[in-house]
């Protein structure tokens with residue numbers, strides 16, 4: 001099969017103070033996130049002038065991928081579309097159609113399975129194609145890559161570097177929390193669920209092993225939703241308290257659940273977690289995310305080549321290479337279903 005283009009599909013983020021509330025409303029529409037939480041998160045964005053770094057990080061990564069595609073003799077154009085902010089994926093897919101794109105590979109900017117990390121991107125693809133209607137390009141999503149040697153290698157180098165100068169620091173891997181019900185529903189039906197948290201744990205194990213780190217923890221960050229709904233725990237900040245109480249004097253935090261330094265990394269880790277560590281007199285370092293590493297562009301192009309040539313998936317875990325879907329149809333009917341929405345009052 002041949003492809004005319006790549007669609008870089010991401011989350012989106014505000015690019016100025018007036019974008020913040022409309023962006024947050026897009027993200028949380030129908031999801032039962034309390035208003036107070038939205039106002040709190042809006043403050044985080046306003047600390048940075050209402051600008052999330054995510055769009056610029058994506059534009060830079062896209063330029064690197066286009067360059068790498070050219071260098072490898074695959075001159076595919078890379079289009080950019082988001083779920084929650086401009087350029088909205090509906091507009092991007094319309095532009096692709098206008099440009100005559102018939103079939104494109106989709107690179108989602110998340111490495112993992114689960115509803116928020118995988119299936120929701122399928123929903124985006126489906127919605128965008130429906131919005132464009134007849135003649136919408138066929139959109140084939142690339143697989144999950146949390147266990148790809150280039151992804152693991154970039155984090156492992158970052159982890160080693162973060163430990164330099166922090167003798168005896170404890171390693172703590174961190175990923176975005178999700179409702180426990182969403183994690184329980186993550187993965188293909190009948191396979192026991194918890195695919196998201198299991199993949200996070202597996203990525204942590206692979207990165208630790210490659211960096212030569214023997215002891216580590218896996219924790220969560222950035223929970224939202226009403227307090228009575230259980231989300232994955234412990235939270236990174238509570239965990240820093242707990243390991244301090246056990247006598248730990250410095251900590252290296254590795255945001256293994258994220259591909260780039262977007263707002264949840266620079267606020268929840270570089271601000272909140274770092275501040276708590278400082279209050280406790282602990283040493284603190286945060287591991288670089290892989291998105292700006294040259295290996296990330298190589299990884300994306302390798303996923304494209306793997307798909308186009310039918311080459312075997314290069315991967316370090318036993319989990320199946322899931323997430324490759326056509327036109328937004330999920331991997332399986334009940335795969336990674338969304339959490340049941342709590343009633344909003």
Ligand SMILES: CC1=C(CCC(=O)O)c2cc3nc(cc4[nH]c(cc5[nH]c(cc1n2)c(C)c5CCC(=O)O)c(CCC(=O)O)c4C)C(CCC(=O)O)=C3C
Pocket residue numbers: 011012013014024027028031033037038041052053054109110116117176177178179222223224225257258262263264
């Ligand atoms: C698993 C996961 C990833 C990783 C996979 C992936 O990368 O896709 C991720 C990434 C991101 N999440 C982001 C931002 C937000 N996520 C929110 C809310 C939520 N995230 C959830 C999960 C995840 N989120 C969930 C279950 C919710 C509850 C509401 C819902 O069920 O949808 C909210 C609402 C306010 C709040 O309550 O925090 C915001 C603003 C940004 C952009 C940051 C920037 O601007 O730089 C990025 C990359």
Ligand SMILES: [Fe+2]
Pocket residue numbers: 176
């Ligand atoms: Fe999120």
